[in-house]
Amino acid sequence: MRTTLPGPGGLPFVGVLFDFLRDPLGWLTEAHSRYGDTFAYRVGPFEVVQLHHPADIEAVLVKEAGKAKKDVTTRDLARVIGDGLLTGEGDHWRKNRRLLAPLLTRPRISRYAGTFVTATRLHADRLRAREQAEVSSVFMELAFDIVTEALFGGAGSNKTGTGARSVGQQIAHDVETLMREYSRTIQSWPALLPEWVPIPGRRRFEAAVRRLHRVTDQLVLEATPRSESREDLVSRLVDARDEEGRPMSPGGVRDEALTMLLAGHETTALALTYAAWVLAHDPALQDRVAAELASTLGGADPTFADLERLPLTAAVFHETLRLYSPAWLIGREVVEPFALPSSGVVLPVGVQVFLPQWAVHRDPRWWPDPLRFRPERFLEPDAARPRFAYFPFGGGPRVCIGIHFAEAEGVLALATLLQRLRFAPAPGAGQRALEFAPSITLRPRAPVVLRISRR
Ligand code: HEM
Secondary structure, three states, X not given: OOOOOOOOOOEOOOEOHHHHHHOHHHHHHHHHHHHOOEEEEXXXXXXXXXXXXXXXXXXXXXXXHHHEEEOHHHHHOHHHHOOOOOOOOHHHHHHHHHHHHHHHOHHHHHHHHHHHHHHHHHHHHHHHOOOEEEHHHHHHHHHHHHHHHHHHHHHHOOOOOOOOOOHHHHHHHHHHHHHHHHHHHHOOHHHXXXXXXXXXXXXXXXXXXXXXXXXXXXXXXXXXOOOOOOOOHHHHHHHOEOOOOOEOOHHHHHHHHHHHHHHHHHHHHHHHHHHHHHHHOOHHHHHHHXXXXXXXXXXXXXXXXXXHHOHHHHHHHHHHHHHOOOOOOEEEEEOOOEEOOOOOOEEOOOOEEEXXXXXXXXXXXXXXOOOOOOOHHHHOOOOOOOHHHOOOOOOHHHOOOOHHHHHHHHHHHHHHHHHHEEEEEXXXXXXXXXXXXXXXXXXXXXXXEEEEEEO
């Protein structure tokens, strides 16, 4: 099944694993400049083909979508989130996608807009009392509160809960442990070791997974006798019926809830963190956004209807997703051979295909002066730019199902924050450029600290 494509040879057994893990982002970009739009290499036992041409990316995600499934690392995530949409395949995935999609359409998301704004206002008020803050963790909490509120209503929020730790805090703690330990395992040697080897962190990871499953099961159970009037996603899922009139199993609802909890909070939190960082370092742009908010909203809270009236705020969000795409790499595994449109090369069954947003979003062929943060790119889009030069949410049948949720949440949260706060670089924080420790998402290497003042 090996391809004859050019690419780095790497070491016996491990291939390029160590180079890749040392600096994944640098490696992706450097290999592209050396080997072109289509090249191959080995990572441990897997042959990987990396694609940079937008036409090929479109082929994998859209036109030939049926000939590829999720790659091995994404499938491995099922250990954490079970068989939900992100990791599922085949009929099971199709059926659940059909059940979930109507719950996440744009008109439906409008019902959550109030939650996005109220939760952000609460965090912004807390931030106003401080001189500087670790915005990366504040926005993680904010996005977490928003997604748990949307999923479980009051039941999962940090406001309820009876024990020493509320249900929301317990879930947040376990999710953090799980993301940290999972990232550590996929970023180091242990990724190549069998499951039974007792490596540090694996116990903590497994305990967090078990607790998280237990708590989510309980929340799903509580959702079961709810009335029609409830809007939270878990209640809606419990009530949903497939074409034969059958409900989803409680385990199925649990897996989807956990999937959305994980897929839906860290990504948005990172986008908000990087947008705030960019604005802190570009005061003129920050003032322009604040001026748009003041003239459009006149001090009132933003609503769902305002989304279309805030083009610059939205463009800042989109440009952040270009330059600092929280999903930095999409992976697939070929299950039926197909030819790549840019070169005619046929991808054989079994290869892992990597589609790196990080590098494609910074390719000067599609993005002139690519490292400059210029929201204008999204205000006057370049009609000649290929569609898949930008794919922060993926594309095709497996496109992010939370796209409307994330767009509305991101823009409304940014608007609510920037109406109240001014961000500036923190003195002595020494962060002149963002540095990353990419794992499942594009996490910052160190907490992002910014100075905060009232507007
Ligand atoms: C800025 C925020 C977000 C980004 C950048 C993002 C990115 C992505 C990407 C790139 C994929 C496709 C992965 C692939 O093709 O392999 C995806 C899938 C998914 N996302 Fe998002 N996402 C975001 C927010 C959300 C939110 C808010 C939710 C839920 C409320 C969510 C739920 C999901 C789910 C369930 C899938 C799997 C869909 C399927 O395969 O059917 N995401 N996301």
